[in-house]
Amino acid sequence: MDQTSIQSKHRAVKITVKGRVQGVGFRPFIFQIADQFCINGTVQNNMDGVKIFAEGAYEDISQFVSAIQSKSPRLSRIDQVEVGEIPANGYDDFRIIPSERTGKSSLVIPIDSAVCEDCLAEMRDPNNFRYRYPFINCTQCGPRYTIIDELPYDRPFTVMREFAMCPDCKKEYEDPMNRRHHAQPIACGKCGPEVSLKTINGQTIAKQKEAIEWVSNLLCDGKIVAIKGIGGYHLACDAYNEKAVRALRDRKRRPNRPLAVMAANIEVAREICQVKKQEDEILQSPEAPIVIMEKQSCSGLAESLAPGMKTLGVMLPYTPLHHLLFDEGEVKALVMTSANPSGLPILYRDKEAFSYLEGIADYVLSNNREILHPLDDSVVQLIDGHLTFLRRSRGYVPDPMTTDQPVHSVVALGSQQKNTFAIGRHEQIFIGPHIGEMEHLEVVEHFQHEFNHLMKWMGIEPDKIAIDMHPGYMTGELAETMNASIISVQHHHAHMVSCMEDNGLNDATFGIILDGTGYGEDGHIWGFELLYGDASSYERLAHLNYSHLPGNERAIKEPWRNATAMLIDSFGAEGREWALRLFPNKIYEIEVIAHMLEKGVNSPLAGTCGRLFDAVSAILDICQVSTYDGEAAIKLSEQMIEAESIQSYPYGLLESKDGSIALDFAPALKQIVQDRLSGVPKMEIVQRFHETVVTMCVESMVSLSQRNPSFKKHVVLSGGSFHNPFLLKEIAGRLKKRNFKVYTHKQVPCNDGGLSLGQLIVAANKK
Incomplete structure (x- = not known):
């Protein structure tokens, strides 16, 4: 058959596209490329993805299918495209038809996305009918998961069913060539949700544009305002105002935990942090997470934002409302922290926000668009050039x-x-x-x-x-x-x-697992583990030697207790004397701890990396009492500055009863205490301690591999302690130099x- 015959041959196909293809403008995209390639047929959302019936010339169909994968919308993610030949139906045009809500579900639920540049340009255009509208959105941005009640993702099954579209919005919604075609949250100032500023007692002060102006002025004046966003309420105040930040900490009873900052734009982010190229891209991505970065030394930010820390969590505005608040006022950076009482979920229901935030927020900037599924901000950090998640939530869930x-x-x-x-x-x-x-x-x-x-x-x-x-x-x-x-x-x-x-690993591998707490097979607390295995089984090859945790959870919250127990367990009376010198205001408590260990009262055995970091943090007087989870270990890791030729402290290897190797940290602990009591600079001790942990892991893994030559030299690194950049970078790097294939989380x-x-x-x- 010649080329002309092929091109003119009529072809009919059924195309099923699976992946993130709903809520991202996929159907209007299909409509537009169908028009481009002279395709007739239909496109429809269903529980299996997007279903397309397409008829046209042979070559046009081929180009149409190719364009589906190569030119798809920026928020889409295609996992699978199935193309099957079918009998022609004789379509005379191309249409978007209503969704089908039956059948086996393999839908990917659309994720919430930061406002796009096109919408921001319209919001700032005085000639646009959505000028300064705080809920502007399109198929490429805005709320999704947080407003969905049922699937498939259509307006009647979202909270937007409460807002009837005005003629202008409906015209865009129904126009297949418009970027708001079937944008389910579409709205404007005439027909959509509205913001309102209220006192903490619920009295309305202002609405819409006036409310935003009020809030900008209140933030400039040092007030604390609860602001309802995509996934819940945040507490906001001027990040440069030390008095306001301290007031927020006092009211929220959050004395030390770092507070996240929202910078007005990328230029401000660069003024307050050392923003690398990859960090710049992540900050400005559709996911718009909080990014942990190195602070600038002279940023002018309030000192109490992240006390004792050299890093800061920063994000950029990701809703139209955020942008309007910065456009309106003089504040360049805001504290933007989840408005939840300690230990409780993020507040997202309006009634709860007012009751819980009494005595914390001065005012509440609310709106009448309901949140069905609350989401915290995602938190990420770039370590050795790789994106790592500290918290995976808004922008990524439930992908x-x-x-x-x-x-x-x-x-x-x-x-x-x-x-x-x-x-x-x-x-x-x-x-x-x-x-x-x-x-x-x-x-x-x-x-x-x-x-x-x-x-x-x-x-x-x-x-x-x-x-x-x-x-x-x-x-x-x-x-x-x-x-x-x-x-x-x-x-x-x-x-x-x-x-x-x-x-994507299925075969057995080595694993180095460093974390704070995990219940072990022997009933003790594990957390410094060298394993080998796969999904079906594992062997415990080596672990940190055990010591007692007097008071269990109390020893975790008060690391000096953990340090005291380690010293007494390892060195007896001499260790107790060291504890008395290190913690002279805890004489009575140390005697009680010694008695608890002697009698075995409420003192479970533990061998974890987190507790090891806690103990050293307390010994160095960096953090003796933790006010939030992981504080002692985090503050210790923040003191780490890489240097050449760091010498490890000594450590030992002991044979356990179960045949595994117990890593004995006692020799290192003794030297750390002696260095501390003799006045060795803290920085030097911190560096040698970190080096010791790295050396223990790497040398033990090399030894275990040599003992087991049949085991593949593949190693996975996991556990919360690997949020420590030095540990992750050095353990991975040194193992690679020893010809191990190393895998970390993605x-x-x-x-x-x-x-x-x-x-x-x-x-x-x-x-």
Whole structure:
């Protein structure tokens, strides 16, 4: 057949596109390229993705299919395109037809996205009918997941069903050539949501443009304002105003934890932080997360924003309202921290915001667009040129991961801290939003609300439920209420498999898992683990030697207690004397701790990297009492400055009863105390301590590999301690020099926020 015959030959196909293809302007995109290539047919959202019936000349159909993948909208992500030949139906045009709400669901739920440049330009154009409208959006930006009630993603199944479109909005919505065609949150000042400024008692002061002007002035005057965003309420104040920042800390009872800052634009971000090129791109991405960066030395920001820290979490405005607040006023950077009481979920219901924030916020800038699914801001950091997640939430949730593991109908409930859950459906894994600490009833209810909603959207019933093996975790109680097989997964095995799945690894690997707390197979607290295994099983090859935690949780919150116990456990009476010299105002308490250890009262055994960092932080008087999770370890790591020729402290290797190697830190601990008491500069001790942890891990891994020559030299690194940039960079780098293939996390956090992924894969492989 010649080329002319091929080009003129008529062809009819059914095209199914799967991935993130709803809520991103995909149907109008298909309509436009159908017009470009003279294609007739239909495009439709359904529970399986986007379904297209296309008829046209042979070559036109080929170009049409190619363009679907090469020219798709910026917020879309195509996972699969299926093309099948079908009989011609004789279409005489191309149409977007109503969604089909039946069939097997493999939808990717659309994510919330930062406002795009096109919408910002219109919002700032006095001649545009959406001039200064704080809810402007299009198919390429705005709220999605947070406003969806049911699937597929159509306006009647979102909170926007409460707002009838005016003629101007409806005209754009129905125009397939307009970028707002089927933009479900479409609205304007005539027909859409509106903002209102209220006193903390609920009295309305101003609305719309006037309200925004008021708030800008209030922030300039040092007031604290609760502002409703896409995923919930933030507390905002002038980040340059020390008095305002201290007032916010006092009112929120958050004495030391770093506060996130929203900079007016990228230029301001560069004034307050040392912004690298990759960080610049991440800040200005559609996901718009908080990015942890090095602070500038003379930024002028309030000193109490991040006390004792050399880094700062910064984000850029990601809603039209944020931009308007900066456009209106003189403030260049705002504290923008989640408006939740300590330990509770982010506030997102208006009624709760007013009751909880009494005595904290001076005013509330609210709006009448309901939030159905609250989302915290995502937090990321660039380490050694790679993006790492500290918290995966807004902008990324609930975007799925694809897998070749048998995960369908398997769910995982995550950990007690930094909780997330995971749901397996066909070849997809959906990881839920950041839930937080599962210690309060409100958090558990929040977990259940989000889990049940996402399960309904998935359209599956669980066969297997994975939980942490800790007997006291709330997730275990929740699993008992579900009609499925419960599988307990060891904490650090889940960490290892999480990193394996994050890198598409199925074969057995080594794992170095460094974190704060995890219930071990022997009933003790693990957290400094060298493992080998895969999703089905693992071996514990080496670990940190155990010491007692007097008072358990109290020793975690008061690291000086942990340090005291380590000293007494390792050195007896001499260790007690050192503790008395290091903590002279704790004489009575040290005697009590010594008695507790002698009698074995409420003092579980632990060997974790987090507790090791805590103890050294307390010994160096960097942090003796933690006011937030991980404070002692974080502040110690912030003191680390890389230098050449750092010498490790001595350490030992002991054979454990179970055949594993126990890493004995006692020799190093002794030298650290002697250096501290003899006046060696803290910086030198911090550097040598970090070097010791790195050396212990690398040399032990080399030794274990030599002992087991049949094991592949592949290593995954996981656990919350790998948020420490020096540990991650140096352990990975030195292992690579020893010819190991090293894998780190990419799509989920190395902390417990990524644990549910590993739990799910382990459970999926249980027979």
